[in-house]
Amino acid sequence: MYDYLIVGSGLYGAVCAHELTNKGYRCLVVEKRSHLGGNIFTEEIEGIQVHKYGAHIFHTSNEEVWKYINQFSKFNHYINSPIARYHNECYNLPFNMNTFTKLWPDVFTPEEARKKIEEEKKDSYIEAPSNLEEQALSLVGKTIYEKLIKGYTEKQWGKSCKELPAFIIKRLPVRYTFDNNYFNDIYQGIPIGGYTKIIEKMLDGIEVRVNCNFLNQREELSSLAKKIIYTGPIDEYYKYCFGPLEYRSIRFETEVLNSNNYQGNAVVNYTAVDVPYTRIIEHKHFEFGTQEKTVISKEYSSTWNLGEDPYYPVNDNHNNALYRKYKALSLKDKNLFFGGRLGFYKYMDMDDIIESALEFVRGE
Ligand code: FAD
Numbered sequence: 213m214y215d216y217l218i219v220g221s222g223l224y225g226a227v228c229a230h231e232l233t234n235k236g237y238r239c240l241v242v243e244k245r246s247h248l249g250g251n252i253f254t255e256e257i258e259g260i261q262v263h264k265y266g267a268h269i270f271h272t273s274n275e276e277v278w279k280y281i282n283q284f285s286k287f288n289h290y291i292n293s294p295i296a297r298y299h300n301e302c303y304n305l306p307f308n309m310n311t312f313t314k315l316w317p318d319v320f321t322p323e324e325a326r327k328k329i330e331e332e333k334k335d336s337y338i339e340a341p342s343n344l345e346e347q348a349l350s351l352v353g354k355t356i357y358e359k360l361i362k363g364y365t366e367k368q369w370g371k372s373c374k375e376l377p378a379f380i381i382k383r384l385p386v387r388y389t390f391d392n393n394y395f396n397d398i399y400q401g402i403p404i405g406g407y408t409k410i411i412e413k414m415l416d417g418i419e420v421r422v423n424c425n426f427l428n429q430r431e432e433l434s435s436l437a438k439k440i441i442y443t444g445p446i447d448e449y450y451k452y453c454f455g456p457l458e459y460r461s462i463r464f465e466t467e468v469l470n471s472n473n474y475q476g477n478a479v480v481n482y483t484a485v486d487v488p489y490t491r492i493i494e495h496k497h498f499e500f501g502t503q504e505k506t507v508i509s510k511e512y513s514s515t516w517n518l519g520e521d522p523y524y525p526v527n528d529n530h531n532n533a534l535y536r537k538y539k540a541l542s543l544k545d546k547n548l549f550f551g552g553r554l555g556f557y558k559y560m561d562m563d564d565i566i567e568s569a570l571e572f573v574r575g576e
């Protein structure tokens with residue numbers, strides 16, 4: 213008899229399995245995909261670590277989490293500095309002095325940039341923005357909204373900016389310094405050798421079954437363990453009894469190119485609405501690669517349909533209320549615990565996932 217059956221070998225499942233094993237518990241991990249790691253899975257192609265489920269940059273200000281993850285890998289000094297491409301114009305992100313001086317050739321200093329943005333905001337300023345468009349116009353004005361926000365956001369979320377909640381855009385920093393670092397966190401980097409190795413180390417010595425979908429052998433697998441940690445979608449576990457939660461999905465088109473440098477940067481966002489993908493990732497630049505070839509992935513954002521991979525939860529009022537019903541149902545079973553971004557139905561970065569898994573294990 214196992215103490216824990218852990219459904220999913222993503223970061224949340226792997227940290228739980230590792231820590232519970234260290235505490236002396238017997239764990240069995242089941243994974244429906246053919247590989248470990250969930251969405252942080254990386255695979256080596258042409259000597260390059262390819263992020264198969266989208267670009268993953270580790271960043272945190274949590275000292276404990278940073279120390280924790282460094283047990284499993286060394287990290288390089290990568291700093292995320294995406295480029296935004298709008299038709300034939302290139303800008304630095306996040307919005308900073310490099311962006312402003314390029315957008316407006318008469319702007320050179322922070323004071324001039326502030327003045328310019330104030331002018332840009334004047335016509336469209338709204339006291340209490342009620343949607344993303346109003347929020348963006350009130351924050352950065354018309355030019356930045358139209359060139360760098362509107363098209364990208366509408367492609368990513370499949371909705372007009374007028375229908376989207378304002379909070380989505382509050383995450384984007386606006387800086388009056390020449391600083392292209394996308395994140396404000398103290399620690400940042402990419403694991404040398406890829407993320408899959410981290411998961412393999414975490415799960416070393418623990419029994420793992422890949423190509424094993426819990427839902428196809430629910431009864432048999434449940435009978436093997438005293439407790440279950442479930443990191444798949446909570447609504448799927450309950451057979452969508454209250455109706456399905458909404459997600460956004462992503463399709464990745466990955467190509468190997470006979471070029472040693474395709475775009476000169478790991479991440480280029482395509483902010484015009486007439487380009488069908490949202491961004492292109494050139495994986496070698498995450499690790500300062502010097503290989504002869506390169507691997508790129510185009511990201512297409514799409515509506516999620518039953519049976520497809522869910523990526524981003526859509527945390528609007530309707531879905532949050534639905535999630536609370538599933539959560540309440542789950543609390544009736546004392547030996548069943550949901551976790552991770554699909555179990556909690558919440559967008560969580562990797563550092564949040566580690567913090568949350570460590571907290572769960574502390575209570576066991
Ligand atoms: P997952 O990785 O989804 O793992 C869940 C696992 O459970 C999967 O392997 C799945 O196959 C398995 N599973 C589900 N159902 C079953 C079942 N019935 N039976 C068996 N197995 C099952 N975070 C950052 O910190 N930095 C970033 O730059 C970043 N970029 C991101 C980019 C994208 C496009 C996305 C979508 C996310 C990004 N994240 C980033 C977030 C990061 O991916 C998550 O924090 C992390 O992967 C969540 O781990 P998890 O274990 O909760 O979920």
Ligand code: UDP
Nearest residue numbers: 296360361362364365368380381383384481
């Ligand atoms: N965003 C944008 N233009 C960009 C990048 C981001 O308008 O070039 C907006 C978009 O609405 C997105 C939000 O900012 O949903 C948050 O961006 P972030 O890069 O944090 O999103 P991620 O895809 O990493 O979750």
